[in-house]
Amino acid sequence: MKYDVVLAGVGGQGVLSVGLVLATCARADGFEVKMSEVHGMAQRGGSVNATLRISDAPIHGCLIPQGTADLVLATEPLEALRYASELAPTGTLITSTEPHRNIPDYPPIEDLLRRILALPRAITVEARRLASQAGSTKAVNLVMAGAASSLVPIRPSTFETQIRRVFGTKGDRIVEINLAAFELGREAAQCVAA
């Protein structure tokens, strides 16, 4: 079994944090994990991508061959579309619908969403709205992780344990917000997928 994820978004959005949540949980479930990151120039508000590979056998490298990703997980719709071509024929795209407009020629959002939904398997979530519903827009990464959770080969209970473990030091309230954000993301993705 191997599961390859391309993470996409805008530098500074927390693309790596989403990946780290998934990587930590996959590791806790006993999988081999490799994750590539981007640092430096690439982080300054530009388009960024990272890769996460999960497997029950040794993983040779962190890069995912073109057109073979099982999941493209994007925190931003324009970036989702930019990396959609990484998808394998059976792959799924999950993206947040909320645009991050930091360039003058940002395309009309309806246009982007229409093109995203025309893909064979696309799931959209209103990540920021759900995060603030959960109690903090900072939890947007957990919404995205939640949205991906029913597709990645990680046990649901592992997510809960790890969220409690990682955020435990920051107090109960933060744990509850992140758990709620995760649940909302999970439900939103399942509704669309169903």
Next chain:
Amino acid sequence: MGDEAVALGAVHAGLTAAYAYPGTPATETFEFLLGYSKRHGHPVASWCANEKTAYEQALGVSMVGRRSLVVMKHVGLNVAADPFINSAIVSVHGGLVLAVADDPGMHSSQNEQDSRFYADFARIVCFEPADQQEAYEMTRQAFEVSERYEIPVMLRLVTRLAHSRSIVYAYQEEAEKPLDKARDPASWTLLPSHARGLWRRLLEVQPELVALAEESPHNRLTLSDHDRGLGIITTGIARGYFLENLPELDSSPSHLHIGVYPIPVAKVRALAEQCDRILVLEEGYPLVERQLRGLLPTPLLVQGKESGDVPLAGELTPDAVRQALGLPCRPISVPAVEDLPPRPPQLCPGCPHRDSYNALNEALGDYELSIVNADIGCYTLGAAPPFQAIESCVCMGAAIGMAKGAADAGLHPVVAVIGDSTFLHSGVTPLMDAVAADCDMTLMILDNEAIGMTGAQHTVLSSSRLEPLVLGLGVDPDHCHVVEARPANVQKLADVLRHELEHHGLSVVIPVRECIEHVKRRRKEAKA
């Protein structure tokens, strides 16, 4: 992370001190060491003014018999080349390891030079890990090899290893080495009379280094009985890309993996005897391929980057390797969307450099012809719209020297733009030249109190010590101004610049405000 695996390996090898200048993709090795040192009280870990000063400090540690690590990015080694090349000749005493991270694909660099050539040039041993576990183990071995052969040892990483995460299994820690000063000062004093002997000694040890590479388990030769056509040589992370594609090949070819240099000649020959053609897969410049190919024709066909079978520029990918192996392209399920606007990196909202560039653009608006030489840092992003404020970026510190050259050649007005950290790294000496000539140029030192691009590390000297330093170099106090860089001050800053552009002599303007990321980092550190 690969970077962190190196740091952990060094700590477990009984490291005494580590020195570095931040640079992507090498920064995280040192960040890890800083954190470790804070928690455990050792090793010594200090950010340095530049890579050269870092390397020299490590040499000092080695001379008194203890282990030291120097960390830098590939272009940093150009700056440290002088101590590096010469350190190969002295009799290194305490283990000295240089961890250098190359950036093929130029994710965050101005070139994609290959540090293995430096190791070859200096005639020392180079380890090239293929994964995080090897990065940890090789770092530890590198210290031993350094002490055994009395040479510095290079550990060469590339972005995809430095910045990718995986599990690393650590083993038994070693104790720190005792203080033990090198006995023979002559072996550290490169007077020509000593250096000749030391150089000969380094040449004499070369066969031993080749023997080390021949015997190393990191250089693994697997000969295939059935496939006598194609042989594969991989180095470093290219092995992963080869193995990724291997299941799709009809048969498994003979394969030599190289993880330790000098090149294991006998193993290469053994591979060549089995094959009619060798495909070399290496990340970076074609080092192994060139040595194999030589100048004169041989019956053996050597394929790789020079032959055009693998792209010469850019990063190696599993797809490029697939093509070189002759495997068919994968069917495309979702075609790439071509008409999307690019999203290049840009200055953070509220970044102080924005105010500096707005002021500079306004001040220069009055001139038909002018030149702005800039440097390396976040502010290089001022080359892109909406600012388009700068016209060059070559290497650390080049802004000042280039501006002086342009002024010497007769252009006016000439502006040099450099960040505070880049100025301390390599800008002080060219400023001395400009002071000596009272050059007709205006230098802007953008003081954001941080090394912004690499994650807002603290600069070696605090911001308040910048102006005294500049004045100490002999800059006229009447033409040295410190102005706060904030939106409300753009007009004021533009006026100061306008005035100084008209002054026919050297002026220095220091717009100052703390980098936003640095504020965040400081708050985080205060909390921790």
